Every structure is written in structure tokens, then in C-alpha cells.
Amino acid sequence: MPPDTATPRFPRSSPYWPVVTHPLLRRVLPGLAVSALGDGMALVAVTWLALQLAPHGQRGTWTAVAVAAYTLPSAAGTIAFGRRLAGRSGAQLAGWDAVLRAGALAAIPAAHLAGTLTIGLYVALLAASSLLHSWGSAGRYALIAELLPERDHLPANAVLGIMGQAATIAGPPLAGILIGAAGPVWVIALDALTFAVLALTYRLALPRGTRADPTEAVPSRTAGLGVIRQHRTLRGLLALTFGFFLLFGPFYVAMPVVVTEELHGSATTLGLYYTAFGAGSLLGGLVTGHLRRWPLWPTTIGIVVGFGAAMLPLGLDAPVGLSLPAFALAGLLWAPYTSTSMALFQRSTTGARLPQALAAYSAVIVLAVPLGTMLGGPLTATIGARHTLLLCAAATIALGVAAAALARLPRRPSPTGDDPTGVGPAPGRQPRPDDAVGAGTT
Known part of the structure; x- marks a missing residue:
């Protein structure tokens, strides 16, 4: 050769x-x-x-x-x-x-x-x-x-x-x-x-770096949200991520309660779960780069469904020998999510619009986990810690399934003139054969 x-x-x-x-x-x-x-x-x-x-x-x-x-x-x-x-x-x-x-x-x-x-x-x-x-x-x-x-x-x-x-x-x-x-x-x-x-x-x-052309119109303070509103996939991605992180928030309240009151474990036991999740996340991060040929949107949705499934043993009173590896698997699935979702943004828009959209996305998402954690308090007090974990895991699976179903709906031409797929070629980029696949179409 x-x-x-x-x-x-x-x-x-x-x-x-x-x-x-x-x-x-x-x-x-x-x-x-x-x-x-x-x-x-x-x-x-x-x-x-x-x-x-x-x-x-x-x-x-x-x-x-x-x-x-x-x-x-x-x-x-x-x-x-x-x-x-x-x-x-x-x-x-x-x-x-x-x-x-x-x-x-x-x-x-x-x-x-x-x-x-x-x-x-x-x-x-x-x-x-x-x-x-x-x-x-x-x-x-x-x-x-x-x-x-x-x-x-x-x-x-x-x-x-x-x-x-x-x-x-x-x-x-x-x-x-x-x-x-x-x-x-x-x-x-x-x-x-x-x-x-x-x-x-x-x-x-x-x-x-340089500033944008001063002849361009001055954007509004919420221009980033406007960019997201113009793309169907970015709108869906924002909703999916917010829901995903919101449903993870109650874990921070319910998991320590499960470990101490139901498993009768110590802080060491809780730390072991955190370590397993962290180790899985590190491995998942190392694997993420090898997913670059996978269609981004289906992969991102699949992560949500898989994560919810991996969290089920915690809510089903599974023994530590099963729930601990499952939690490590959840960490492995969690790790690629940010990378794939950011890649969807990077594929969808370019230039000055990209930082605006990403900043708006981060501003909304940063609220999700704290809100979920606040929700975890009354949930744990009302239905119990174990049932809270089970509810959040099942709701995460349902969220991913709903996103997959919505991604397969026929796409109508956008009234703004944007690519109707929402992840089609950004300005200045030639379309590629897998653009439609990356948008979740078949």
C-alpha cells in the first residue's frame, strides 16, 4: 500500500x-x-x-x-x-x-x-x-x-x-x-x-478577535433566544435538555436519603456511588470522540432514553451489586450529552449568531438542575426517596421517547427562510448527504 x-x-x-x-x-x-x-x-x-x-x-x-x-x-x-x-x-x-x-x-x-x-x-x-x-x-x-x-x-x-x-x-x-x-x-x-x-x-x-461589522443592526438583549426560535431542532434541543437536567435534579435530594435510610449505608457508600458515576463519565467522555460518524440528533435522544433506563435500578430497590454498575453506566451515558448537543449548535449556526445562541442556551439550562433539586425536596417528602428516583427515571425515558416521536414528524418549510430541518447546512457550508439523517429523519 x-x-x-x-x-x-x-x-x-x-x-x-x-x-x-x-x-x-x-x-x-x-x-x-x-x-x-x-x-x-x-x-x-x-x-x-x-x-x-x-x-x-x-x-x-x-x-x-x-x-x-x-x-x-x-x-x-x-x-x-x-x-x-x-x-x-x-x-x-x-x-x-x-x-x-x-x-x-x-x-x-x-x-x-x-x-x-x-x-x-x-x-x-x-x-x-x-x-x-x-x-x-x-x-x-x-x-x-x-x-x-x-x-x-x-x-x-x-x-x-x-x-x-x-x-x-x-x-x-x-x-x-x-x-x-x-x-x-x-x-x-x-x-x-x-x-x-x-x-x-x-x-x-x-x-x-474582532467585533462584528458596526454597520450591522445592534442585536437585542435576547437575540440568542431569537436564533434558537428560528431552528426547530434547536428549539427541541433546548426543551429536551432542560427537561433532562430538570429530572436529574431530584437525584441530589433523593439519593442520599435512599443510601442512609433504605440501604442503611454511610457517607462512604454514597461516595462510592458518586465515584462510580464519575468513573463512568470519564470513560464516556473518552468514547465520545469516536461517535463523530453517528447521526447527532438520534444519538442525543438515545442518550436520554438510555440514561433513564440505567437509573431504573435505583428506583426499583435493586441490590447494590446491580444498582452500582447501573449508576456507572448512567455516568457513561451522561458524559457525551453536552458534546453532542453542542455539536448540534455548531452545525446549525455560525458567526456572531453562534455565541449568542450558545449563551442563551446555557442561561436557560443553568436553571434546570437547581429547579429540579428544589422539586426533589417536596417529592421525596411526599412519595418517598425511592419512588422519587423511579419517577424521575421513568419520566426521563418518556421524555426521550417523546422527543424521538416528534423528530419523526414531517417538517414544514420554515417561514423565516431557515433550513426546515433545523440542522441543515449553516451559512457558507455545503450540504452533506447525512444532514437529513443527523436531523433525525430517515
């Missing part, structure tokens, strides 16, 4: 090879990995510092408020900064998010040293740090679309997911060690440092 037609050997045959060897992305990936580890440590440090700062008797309330402040304000930031950030490049959006995170988080140890850190100031600084988080997330995925061809979008999305999953496994134990040695405020200081490294990486490793 001639050398130019020989099948490449590993690692060049890996779908991740074009991602990790890209001349620009390979400069950014180390900064993203360091920042992901910092966020993994923050999972523990944010709550631990809130427990230390909160008045006695109000610790539970303030801890919940602190956790919410670290994520939820990003939804407001999507609308508040919609006009100002429209047309910015992916690197600029992600870089500014990193700068704000670094500055706001660094103010926490600074206030601690000055003796002025109160629980109210702490929560305010956490909220400030998250204002651009939806834009930063949108910027990372927009950067992938800007730098890589479509065939490499899914593996590149998976690389981001793998970093996050690995950090979720390694970050909390590392945070525990550092908190024991120096205290949670210095773990947050370290998290701020990782974001400063990431911001510097974006600034030095990538060419400076």
Missing part, C-alpha cells in the same frame, strides 16, 4: 489527534485543564467557606445561597451583556469570563486578609464571578467552531468534557487535603490563580 494511502496508526488515528495537535488549540488546552482542576477544587471550597462564615443556625441556608450564587447569576449576565458582547470572538468571550472569575475570586482572600470578609460579601463576590459564565462557556464552544472543521467539533467538545470530568474526580480530594492544610479561602485563591492563567493563555496564545 502506498505510504500516502496507508491507514494512520495510533495516536494519529485517534479522533482527538487533530484537536490536541491544532497549532492554536494546543496552546489553550493546558490553561483549560488547569482551570478545570481549579473549578473541581471549588466544588468543595465554596461550600466549606460558606459553612465557616455563616452565622450558627443559618449554615444550611447560606451554603445553598453560596452554591446558587456561584452559578445562577450567569443567566442574568446573558441578558444584561447581550448587546455589548454580541459579535465578539469565542476567545474574547471566554477570556473575559476568565478575567472576571479571576478578579472576583481573588477579592475573597484579599477581603479575608483585610478582615472584612463576611458571608454577605462572600456571596456577592461569588455572584459577580459568575456573571459572564454563560458567555464564557459559549465562547469555548464557539472557538472550536471557529478553528476546526465540522468533523472535529464532536471530539473537541469531548476534550472539554473529559477535562471537566477528570477535574470532578481529582479536584474534591485535592481540595480536602489543601483545606486541611491551609483553609478553604486559600483553595479559592488557588482557583482564582487558575483562571488568571487561563485568561493569560487566551490573551497570548490566540490572535485577537
Whole structure:
């Protein structure tokens, strides 16, 4: 066989090879990995510092408020900064998010040293740090679309997911060690440092982005939602993801109750379930890049159905020997979801519209899990923890089946002039034979 037609050997045959060897992305990936580890440590440090700062008797309330402040304000930031950030490049959006995170988080140890850190100031600084988080997330995925061809979008999305999953496994134990040695405020200081490294990486490793043509009409604050409304598949994807994450939220309430009251287990038993889920997620992230030839929309729906099925043993009072592997399988299925859904966005729209749509998507989705967690409280109290898990698993399966049925309905031409499939060729891209398949048609 001639050398130019020989099948490449590993690692060049890996779908991740074009991602990790890209001349620009390979400069950014180390900064993203360091920042992901910092966020993994923050999972523990944010709550631990809130427990230390909160008045006695109000610790539970303030801890919940602190956790919410670290994520939820990003939804407001999507609308508040919609006009100002429209047309910015992916690197600029992600870089500014990193700068704000670094500055706001660094103010926490600074206030601690000055003796002025109160629980109210702490929560305010956490909220400030998250204002651009939806834009930063949108910027990372927009950067992938800007730098890589479509065939490499899914593996590149998976690389981001793998970093996050690995950090979720390694970050909390590392945070525990550092908190024991120096205290949670210095773990947050370290998290701020990782974001400063990431911001510097974006600034030095990538060419400076440009703003959209000033002659273009100024978009509204909710332009991203308008982009989603114009695409049937994106509308469906937003609804599917919101429902999927909403139904996962009650797990955080019901699972600890099941472990302690029904399985009569300890915190170690609960940690074992979390570890199994994390290990499955890491494996699922590694597998995701190899799904790039699969049709995206059916794959995304199939993940939802499979995840619900994998969660059923938890609600059916299965023994630990069965429910634990099933929970690991659920983690494996959970991991590719973000990558495939982001790839659907990257395939559906380009240019300045992509970050706007992704930011709007993130702003809506960030509300889903907290709302589901809040729903889990009254559900668990009313029907019991085991039945709550069973209900959520069955509802997740039903959600996926409904999405599959709706995806097969005949598509009418869009009155806006957009591709009626919703995932057809984006502007400037030639149609491909599998576009219809990717839209869930046969």
C-alpha cells in the first residue's frame, strides 16, 4: 500500500489527534485543564467557606445561597451583556469570563486578609464571578467552531468534557487535603490563580478577535433566544435538555436519603456511588470522540432514553451489586450529552449568531438542575426517596421517547427562510448527504 494511502496508526488515528495537535488549540488546552482542576477544587471550597462564615443556625441556608450564587447569576449576565458582547470572538468571550472569575475570586482572600470578609460579601463576590459564565462557556464552544472543521467539533467538545470530568474526580480530594492544610479561602485563591492563567493563555496564545461589522443592526438583549426560535431542532434541543437536567435534579435530594435510610449505608457508600458515576463519565467522555460518524440528533435522544433506563435500578430497590454498575453506566451515558448537543449548535449556526445562541442556551439550562433539586425536596417528602428516583427515571425515558416521536414528524418549510430541518447546512457550508439523517429523519 502506498505510504500516502496507508491507514494512520495510533495516536494519529485517534479522533482527538487533530484537536490536541491544532497549532492554536494546543496552546489553550493546558490553561483549560488547569482551570478545570481549579473549578473541581471549588466544588468543595465554596461550600466549606460558606459553612465557616455563616452565622450558627443559618449554615444550611447560606451554603445553598453560596452554591446558587456561584452559578445562577450567569443567566442574568446573558441578558444584561447581550448587546455589548454580541459579535465578539469565542476567545474574547471566554477570556473575559476568565478575567472576571479571576478578579472576583481573588477579592475573597484579599477581603479575608483585610478582615472584612463576611458571608454577605462572600456571596456577592461569588455572584459577580459568575456573571459572564454563560458567555464564557459559549465562547469555548464557539472557538472550536471557529478553528476546526465540522468533523472535529464532536471530539473537541469531548476534550472539554473529559477535562471537566477528570477535574470532578481529582479536584474534591485535592481540595480536602489543601483545606486541611491551609483553609478553604486559600483553595479559592488557588482557583482564582487558575483562571488568571487561563485568561493569560487566551490573551497570548490566540490572535485577537474582532467585533462584528458596526454597520450591522445592534442585536437585542435576547437575540440568542431569537436564533434558537428560528431552528426547530434547536428549539427541541433546548426543551429536551432542560427537561433532562430538570429530572436529574431530584437525584441530589433523593439519593442520599435512599443510601442512609433504605440501604442503611454511610457517607462512604454514597461516595462510592458518586465515584462510580464519575468513573463512568470519564470513560464516556473518552468514547465520545469516536461517535463523530453517528447521526447527532438520534444519538442525543438515545442518550436520554438510555440514561433513564440505567437509573431504573435505583428506583426499583435493586441490590447494590446491580444498582452500582447501573449508576456507572448512567455516568457513561451522561458524559457525551453536552458534546453532542453542542455539536448540534455548531452545525446549525455560525458567526456572531453562534455565541449568542450558545449563551442563551446555557442561561436557560443553568436553571434546570437547581429547579429540579428544589422539586426533589417536596417529592421525596411526599412519595418517598425511592419512588422519587423511579419517577424521575421513568419520566426521563418518556421524555426521550417523546422527543424521538416528534423528530419523526414531517417538517414544514420554515417561514423565516431557515433550513426546515433545523440542522441543515449553516451559512457558507455545503450540504452533506447525512444532514437529513443527523436531523433525525430517515
